[in-house]
Amino acid sequence: xxxxxxxxxxxxxxxxxxxxxxxxxxxxxxxxxxxxxxxxxxxxxxxxxxxxxxxxxxxxxxxxxxxxxxxxxxxxxxxxxxxxxxxxxxxxxxxxxxxxxxxxxxxxxxxxxxxxxxxxxxxxxxxxxxxxxxxxxxxxxxxxxxxxxxxxxxxxxxxxxxxxxxxx
Numbered sequence: 001x002x003x004x005x006x007x008x009x010x011x012x013x014x015x016x017x018x019x020x021x022x023x024x025x026x027x028x029x030x031x032x033x034x035x036x037x038x039x040x041x042x043x044x045x046x047x048x049x050x051x052x053x054x055x056x057x058x059x060x061x062x063x064x065x066x067x068x069x070x071x072x073x074x075x076x077x078x079x080x081x082x083x084x085x086x087x088x089x090x091x092x093x094x095x096x097x098x099x100x101x102x103x104x105x106x107x108x109x110x111x112x113x114x115x116x117x118x119x120x121x122x123x124x125x126x127x128x129x130x131x132x133x134x135x136x137x138x139x140x141x142x143x144x145x146x147x148x149x150x151x152x153x154x155x156x157x158x159x160x161x162x163x164x165x166x167x168x
Contacts, residue, residue, distance in 0.1 A: 015123070015124060016122070016123050017122045018119055019052055019119075020119065020120050021056075021118065022057055022059070022117055025116045025132065026118070027137075028142070029136055029137060030137055031116075031118070031134050032113070032135060033132070033133040034131065035096065036128055036129075036131075037096045037130075038094070038129075039094060039095065039120075039128070041075075044077070044085050044086050045086050047078045048079075049120065050122070053076050054076075055074040056120060058074075059073040059116075059117045060117070061094065061131055063101060063104055066098075066105075067093060067101070068104070068115075070091070071091055074089050075088060076088055094131070104133065108133075114135075115131055115133060116132045117132075118132045
C-alpha cells in the first residue's frame with residue numbers, strides 16, 4: 001500500500017475525540033432516541049474541554065422559548081485563563097435545527113420523558129453534545145437490565161470456551 005493510500009485510509013471518517021461521557025444516564029434511563037447538538041461556548045470553555053475537563057453527570061437539557069439549553073454542565077475554569085475566564089456552571093445554548101427542536105418539544109410534553117446529555121466530544125474541531133431522549137427506569141428495570149447484561153456475558157464466555165475446545 002502506498003503512502004497516499006495509507007493517508008486516505010487514516011482520514012476516511014470524521015475525527016471524533018470524546019471529552020466526557022455520562023455512563024450513569026444509560027443506567028438510570030432507557031434511551032429512546034439520540035440527537036447531536038452543537039454548543040455555544042466561550043474561548044476558555046473550549047480550551048478547558050480540549051484539556052479533557054468537563055462533567056455532565058448532573059446535567060440535563062430543556063427546550064425553553066424555542067431554544068435548547070443545557071443546565072449543570074460543569075466546565076472547570078481554564079488553568080491559564082485570566083479575568084476572561086467563564087463561570088463553571090452557566091446555562092449553555094445548544095444548536096439544533098428548528099425542526100428537531102419542535103419535535104423534541106412535542107415529545108418532551110409526554111409524561112415521563114426527559115432530555116439527558118450522554119457525551120461531549122469534538123467532531124472535526126467543533127464541540128458537540130450527544131443528547132438522549134429518555135424515560136426513567138424503575139429499580140426493578142435496572143435490576144433486569146443488569147441481569148440481562150450478566151447473562152449475555154456468560155453466554156459469550158461459554159461460546160468462547162466451546163470455540164476453543166472445538167478448534168484444538
